[in-house]
Amino acid sequence: MAVKASWYASELRRELGLRNRLWARGRAHVESYGDPPVIVYAPEELRHGNFFDPAYAAITAHPEWLRRFDKIHAQGRALPKAEPESGPARRWRELDSSMSSDALLMNVFCTPGVAETPAVRRTLGADGKAPPVFGWKARVPLASGRSDRTEVDMRWGELLVEAKLTEGNFQTRAAAVVEAYRDFDAVFDRERLPRVELQVKRRREAAEFPEEYSQEHEEAALDSAGFTRPLSPWLAAVQPSPESGYAGYQPIRNVLAAQEHGCSFCVIHDARRPDLCEAWFEVMAAVKSADLRVRLKVLTWQELAALLPEELQNFLDRKYGIVQPGRDASPVGESLDGGAVGGSHKLE
Numbered sequence: 001m002a003v004k005a006s007w008y009a010s011e012l013r014r015e016l017g018l019r020n021r022l023w024a025r026g027r028a029h030v031e032s033y034g035d036p037p038v039i040v041y042a043p044e045e046l047r048h049g050n051f052f053d054p055a056y057a058a059i060t061a062h063p064e065w066l067r068r069f070d071k072i073h074a075q076g077r078a079l080p081k082a083e084p085e086s087g088p089a090r091r092w093r094e095l096d097s098s099m100s101s102d103a104l105l106m107n108v109f110c111t112p113g114v115a116e117t118p119a120v121r122r123t124l125g126a127d128g129k130a131p132p133v134f135g136w137k138a139r140v141p142l143a144s145g146r147s148d149r150t151e152v153d154m155r156w157g158e159l160l161v162e163a164k165l166t167e168g169n170f171q172t173r174a175a176a177v178v179e180a181y182r183d184f185d186a187v188f189d190r191e192r193l194p195r196v197e198l199q200v201k202r203r204r205e206a207a208e209f210p211e212e213y214s215q216e217h218e219e220a221a222l223d224s225a226g227f228t229r230p231l232s233p234w235l236a237a238v239q240p241s242p243e244s245g246y247a248g249y250q251p252i253r254n255v256l257a258a259q260e261h262g263c264s265f266c267v268i269h270d271a272r273r274p275d276l277c278e279a280w281f282e283v284m285a286a287v288k289s290a291d292l293r294v295r296l297k298v299l300t301w302q303e304l305a306a307l308l309p310e311e312l313q314n315f316l317d318r319k320y321g322i323v324q325p326g327r328d329a330s331p332v333g334e335s336l337d338g339g340a341v342g343g344s345h346k347l348e
Contacts, residue, residue, distance in 0.1 A: 006168065008275045013038075013099060013166045015272075015321055018332045020098040023319045024049060039098040042090070050096060050103050052315045055110040065110060068102070068134045069093050101165035104320065105153055105268070106134060108304065111312050115156070119307045123299065125264055128157035136160075138257035141182040148181070152254055158262065162254055164269040164276050165301075165320075170283075172196050173249040187259050192286035194247040194279070248283040255287060255296065264295035270322065271300040 013036075020039040027049030031037035041049035048056050059065045071094045095103045109115055109132045120126070136155035139147040154161040164170075175195075178184065246252065251267060258265040269276040280298055287293045305313055306324035316322040321329040 004275050008273050009166055009168050012270060012272050015332060016098060016166065019319060019321055022332065024098075040092060040096045041098065042096065048096075050098060050100070052107045052111055052312055054112055054311075055107045058110045058112055059106060062110075062131075065106070065134060068106065069095055071095070071102075071135070098319075099166045101163040101167065102134070102153060104165055104301070105161070105163040107315070108301075108308065108312070109154065109156070111309065114308060114312070117307060120304070123304070123307060124156070124159055124161075124266060125297070126156045126159050130157055132156040138254070138261065140253060140256045140260055142180050143182045144180065148253065150253065152257055155263070158264060160254055160258055160261075160263050160265045162250055162265070162267045164267065164273065169247065170251055170276070170279055171249040172198060172245050172247050174198060175244045175246060178246045178249060178252060181253070181256050183256055183259060187256055187288060187292065188252070188286045189288055190286075193252070194282045196245050196247045198243045198245040248279055251280055251283045255283065255292070258295060259289075259292055264297065266297040266299055268299050268301060268304065271302040271325075272321075 017036045017038060024039050024041070027047075028042040028044050029039050029049055030042070031039060046057075047053055051059070059068075072091050094100055095106070097103070114120060115126075115132060133155045134153065135151045137149070138152050138160070139149075141147055152160045153163045179190070184190070251265075254265050257263070267276070267280045269280075277298060284293065284296050287296065301316070301320070301322045302325055305316055305322050308316070313324070317330050321332070323329045
């Protein structure tokens with residue numbers, strides 16, 4: 001499973017990298033230090049290269065949605081600093097990354113008219129008239145009497161959504177962390193959940209994909225530049241030791257959130273990532289309650305695209321290669337086995 005997940009994720013990242021190198025032409029952006037590089041966009045006066053224009057206009061007019069841009073890119077060391085001529089220094093945000101599933105989620109659901117579309121509401125089982133809430137704090141109770149501090153990607157009425165795109169997996173966590181949830185054993189048959197052996201690391205390494213490290217149980221301590229604070233040399237030198245853990249931490253936590261708040265829960269992933277679908281079904285199969293299981297769902301971005309306005313579909317096709325089932329995505333301009341596409345357009 002791990003090998004398959006790595007291959008599917010890397011192939012999708014490669015395709016999105018090529019698509020965004022084309023899309024970024026004429027839009028303020030930089031390229032990460034990785035190989036191949038990741039495109040990271042900067043806001044301009046009336047647009048943001050990572051967003052569908054009508055969606056971005058709606059976000060800037062909605063203070064609660066705009067607050068999502070406060071979330072700093074967790075691994076800024078993998079990105080170049082803004083050029084001096086680009087204006088005041090700005091710390092990179094997760095939503096700036098072309099690989100961000102949160103940005104994709106907001107591109108879709110912040111576009112005017114999408115949340116009101118009956119077909120979209122029926123497909124997702126959304127109810128009520130309240131607008132979507134992004135980065136909703138579920139506060140899932142722990143056995144200690146405290147609450148989990150992490151977020152759900154979107155709450156829309158009584159629906160919770162976890163959005164996925166190029167993330168390698170649903171994150172893993174030590175057994176002690178997962179089993180600390182108050183209702184863990186009431187909701188799950190722990191013997192049926194996917195298990196892993198974790199190599200305990202004393203520090204996090206830089207990564208270009210911010211959501212590999214988002215929604216964590218504990219927030220990392222950051223220095224003034226937004227980097228993870230280094231630990232003392234003797235701690236960094238400690239050899240890692242194996243520890244029992246669980247795969248699928250994010251859906252486990254979100255199923256617990258759905259149970260706590262009486263909600264349904266849906267994972268939206270790319271059809272080019274069947275590994276994520278398999279991993280989600282492994283977690284779903286361990287849920288004890290039939291009543292809760294029927295409130296758990298899965299949907300692909302491609303299936304959702306069929307219900308969206310034509311202009312938004314065109315944007316999703318060109319930037320992400322996401323098209324409704326039965327259609328071919330637009331060419332990326334060059335074979336995925338080929339070399340680089342175009343040059344870098346630095347921030348201006």
